[in-house]
Amino acid sequence: MxxxxxxxxxxxxxxxxxxxxxxxxxxxxxxxxxxxxxxxxxxxxxxxxxxxxxxxxxxxxxxxxxxxxxxxxxxxxxxxxxxxxxxxxxxxxxxxxxxxxxxxxxxxxxxxxxxxxxxxxxxxxxxxxxxxxxxxxxxxxxxxxxxxxxxxGLLWGMFYRKDVFAEKGWTAPKTIDELLVLGEQAKSSGMIPVSMGTKEMWPAAGWFDHMNLRINGLEKHIALMDGKMSYTDPAMLPVFDKWAELINAGLFSPNHTSFGWEQAAAALAQKKAAMMDLGGFIKYGFPEDQIGQIGFAPFPQIVPGMARYEDFAxxxxxxxxxxxxxxxxxxxxxxxxxxxxxxxxxxxxxxxxxxxxxxxxxxxxxxAAVESLKTVEGSAQYYDRDTDPDMAQEGLKGFQEFMAKPDRRDQILERLEGTRKRIFKA
Incomplete structure (x- = not known):
């Protein structure tokens, strides 16, 4: 005011x-x-x-x-x-x-x-x-x-190089299907579609937040964070099914568990990757004279009609x-x-x-983030800020493991549910 x-x-x-x-x-x-x-x-x-x-x-x-x-x-x-x-x-x-x-x-x-x-x-x-x-x-x-x-705050979203997108004739994907199409175009150009480094684990949790907010909305996401919703709830399955589809489509960096976000951001800066899901601190992975080439777009829509909710830590x-x-x-x-x-x-x-x-x-x-926030209906923080610290630690481990081995989905969710029941005494 x-x-x-x-x-x-x-x-x-x-x-x-x-x-x-x-x-x-x-x-x-x-x-x-x-x-x-x-x-x-x-x-x-x-x-x-x-x-x-x-x-x-x-x-x-x-x-x-x-x-x-x-x-x-x-x-x-x-x-x-x-x-x-x-x-x-x-x-x-x-x-x-x-x-x-x-x-x-x-x-x-x-x-x-x-x-x-x-x-x-x-x-x-x-x-x-x-x-x-x-x-x-x-x-x-x-x-x-x-x-x-x-x-x-830090508004999370999809970052890309404006000059690369202009050269390739690409546009930032507005839907998850458009992201899959862009992924194929990027691979045809010899690029990683989405740069990802999960050595510190939390970047995988950022991707989970976006997927869950886009599929289940803010109310259910916060219920999960507060321990009031089960990790084995049927509503969780579409999140991990769609995530597995992206993983199996080769959307993410191979061997992402072996390097951190800085190396992943550097891959975007070096034109080795097309996009990256992160906060505005991604600029620290770019040479100062190239920061102006960084473009921002909201995470793609997954469920048509779902209000736009974002991580704004x-x-x-x-x-x-x-x-x-x-x-x-x-x-x-x-x-x-x-x-x-x-x-x-x-x-x-x-x-x-x-x-x-x-x-x-x-x-x-x-x-760009300020303008983008004007169309946001509500915001979460970020996984390890929104839930109990012990729950967050297990969640980060689980999401990193899922990105490397999506076939372990059921075991991972059962393990997270056990942690939830212990911490929240559910």
């Missing part, structure tokens, strides 16, 4: 905060608060898990601007990304900051269920965030309530339930989440903004 509703909000708050909120959408320089004593008695503690140095600088700049305007002292504690994963489990219980960075989806739900993240639905309502977030709202929603703000920012300054935390988040501030924060890592009203990015892949 561009603070168009700020006057309505300001009418019901004290003068000092009213003046700050009205000024939040304007230049901060020279702004004077009506009653600074109250604001200056407040402090705001933030813990971040941001590893990108440029992003840390932008966050500090935003915090400094907010501090000057509001009189609230802002302290940011930057933690190592991996160390933070352990620390957050302790500090949310004892010594919670006022704001912390984390992940949305299932990883957020784990803390919501333990009553460790504050319900900020009031902030969503106040700032009318749902009108600009669209499907991204679901990433921070549990039982109809919002517990965080979605940050930069989002980080997030939260107010801990045990925070001391929840009101100031909400005011800071409203300022931080202004379109221009959020865009500047995300630009340094070429992340896709969840808001549809952010200024255009300098990265054309980000802008």
């Amino acid at each position: 561009a603070f168009k509703d700020v006057m309505t909000l300001a009418a019901g708050v004290p003068a000092s905060r009213r003046q700050f909120l009205i000024g939040a959408g304007t230049a901060l320089a020279g702004m004077t608060l009506g009653a600074p004593a109250l604001a200056q008695s407040k402090e705001l503690a933030i813990i971040s898990n941001i590893g990108n140095a440029g992003q840390r600088e932008v966050l500090q700049r935003i915090a400094s601007d907010y501090e000057k305007a509001s009189g609230v002292k802002v302290t940011i504690n930057n933690m190592d990304h991996e160390a933070h994963k352990t620390a957050i489990r302790s500090y949310l219980v004892v010594g919670a900051p006022d704001i912390c960075f984390w992940f949305s989806g299932n990883r957020m739900k784990a803390f919501v269920k333990r009553d460790l993240f504050d319900d900020i639905s009031d902030l969503f309502e106040r700032e009318n965030y749902k009108s600009v977030l669209g499907p991204a709202t679901g990433a921070v929603t549990v039982d109809g309530k919002q517990y965080g703000l979605p940050l930069g 989002l980080n997030s920012v939260h107010v801990p339930k045990n925070a001391k300054n929840k009101e100031n935390a909400r005011d800071f988040l409203a300022y931080f989440y202004k379109p221009e501030n959020l865009a500047a924060f995300l630009e340094t890592e070429s992340a896709v903004p969840p808001r549809n009203d952010c200024p255009p990015s300098k990265d054309p892949l980000v802008n």
Whole structure:
């Protein structure tokens, strides 16, 4: 929101905060608060898990601007990304900051269920965030309530080289049948149809997500992720049957278990493959002077009429339930989440903004993802973010195995179902 509703909000708050909120959408320089004593008695503690140095600088700049305007002292504690994963489990219980960075989806739900993240639905309502977030709202929603703000995301889809497609006269496939046709054309040109490296296993899970979302839709996909649906449910069979058809048609890289996504992306960059299913970070597999040749298209339709759902993996920012300054935390988040501030924060890592009203990015892949998101009906996160971590580990192993040995489908699904029953006590 561009603070168009700020006057309505300001009418019901004290003068000092009213003046700050009205000024939040304007230049901060020279702004004077009506009653600074109250604001200056407040402090705001933030813990971040941001590893990108440029992003840390932008966050500090935003915090400094907010501090000057509001009189609230802002302290940011930057933690190592991996160390933070352990620390957050302790500090949310004892010594919670006022704001912390984390992940949305299932990883957020784990803390919501333990009553460790504050319900900020009031902030969503106040700032009318749902009108600009669209499907991204679901990433921070549990039982109809919002517990965080979605940050930069990765929209998964099919990537290709524009120059290769132009030279060959190919068009990005809109349906799975068109993908099979393109696969034959690619093989005739001596190319791998879809580059795939599953050494780290998770790329296979990304393909599973797309197949399941295209065949069963978002509701059933999330039911599976939440452990409420069986891996041996009849609805799963069409997913793996169609996937096996693609594998047996030679659509994917041979020996894909022996190399990772970087090598698979390099094959696309080197014109050895036609397409690849990944997030926008695929560009790191390309020479810098060739990034402009990367094209993006949604994953092909499989079931006619099925609404378009996508994997849009989002980080997030939260107010801990045990925070001391929840009101100031909400005011800071409203300022931080202004379109221009959020865009500047995300630009340094070429992340896709969840808001549809952010200024255009300098990265054309980000802008392509933003446009594509406008036609998405709903979004999942990504397999290992949407389900229990132990379930995810077994799922990743199973999907990698299936891509190498599709004839093991039944054994793999039975094994995953056993894991589901144990973890979710189904």
